[in-house]
Amino acid sequence: MNRKWYSGMARTEDWWAVWLGLTMFLASVSSLWGLDLTGWMAKPNTWVWGKFSFDAVLKASGKQGWHPVLSWLVTYLVFTALTCLAAWAMKFDLKRFVAGWTVLFVMTWIIWIIGQEAHFKVPVNEFAKFGLSWGLSLGGGFSYLLALLVGLIIGNFFKGTAGFLSEAAKPEWFIKTAIVFLGIKIGVMSMEAAGFITELVITGIAATFVAYMLFWPIVYALGRRVFHLSRDASAVLASGISICGVSAAIATAGAIRARPVIPVVVSILVVIFAMFELIILPGFYTAIAPNQPIVNGSALGLTVKTDGADAAAGAMLDELMRANAEANLGVRWKEGWILMASLTTKIWIDMFIGVWAFVLALVWVYKVERQPGQSKVGLMEIWHRFPKFVLGYLLVWFSYITIASTGPEIAKTLHEAATPVEGSMRTMMFMLTFLSIGVITDFSKLRGMGKLALLYAIALFGIIAPIAYAVAWIFHRGMMPPAL
Structure with missing residues (x-):
């Protein structure tokens, strides 16, 4: 209550994703004045x-002759300095954060390098180039899978280590920063295929309508009438399953003043089920519809319920589908378009969390629990509940287009300097996300949640996933990423 519009700008992961993303974008813009800061x-x-x-x-x-070890060391020092500044501002335990961050960073790079080994990565048509007689042709997706697997082993079998890493294992922060970096990639794509981007944005609006107007009431009714849950439990669970996972569950719980235990339990279910989605859906969609990349990406955006898991699943789907298309369909799709289809849908859904929480607050305050002399709900609540990293993503996207549109030479210079940000930095943050998601996921927490877990599973896989795929098919079938 009584919060200012700028409250939390230095204290929340959401805002620090914006600041880190903008810092690196501005570093790339400095190339226009002859500087190389990326x-x-x-x-x-x-x-x-x-x-x-x-x-x-x-x-x-970059083009300069950096020794690879020195380049890696500078990468560690720069990102350690930036994340530690953020951790200090957010009042993390700084000593634990630095120690945990260092271990996560080193593990991430070891896993990333292993995942780039040719037998795991390269497509069949490049076997001769690397002197291979066999290979899995998984593309960059193997690195993500390996990071997730290592994280899950730590989180479930080495819980002391997981506890040590927990202060630095912040998948939502890492992925939101990566999404702000992705704004550069979307800017490049927008200039290459403006019509395609426009169509994705328009269909994203339809996806948002489906998520809020169809998924939510179905899950709420299922919780109330079939599983006989309370109003607040049904509402929080419906938001968590049908809209945007942890963020929506917490926003809804705050809006309707639900019992504190409810968003905690729902958040645990969201995170654990997100693991199943992340492991199952990219490979499943690649297998059942290898020639429908944008349908599959959009379906992920509608189905996977956390920003971290959705972006991670979208990145894995992008890698798997492109590797499969090159090996079996004889086409090389440009990197990032399938991921963008997933994120575009998800970001549209995210943008209206604040509005939905505000609507639910009105319903609960003025109808469900109406009492004499109750306080009013202010419009500023929409702003406070709006996911701020989306602002960073949009700002970088439109700023890149504005600057690059001023001339071909400026566009070329900016693109060269921004490539490390939207490429290597973004992928590193994805890798950190996969590893961190695994570290904080403890499957043993499902004990004692049988009724809620059953409802979540039925709603997710029996209702939301099939409807989401049908909607994605209606709006996106036949759409293809640009080919190389």
């Missing part, structure tokens, strides 16, 4: 087992 970023090479060396597995993103 070329230090390290990235892994595709390499072959038996030919390991630092030069073979690592390189700097």
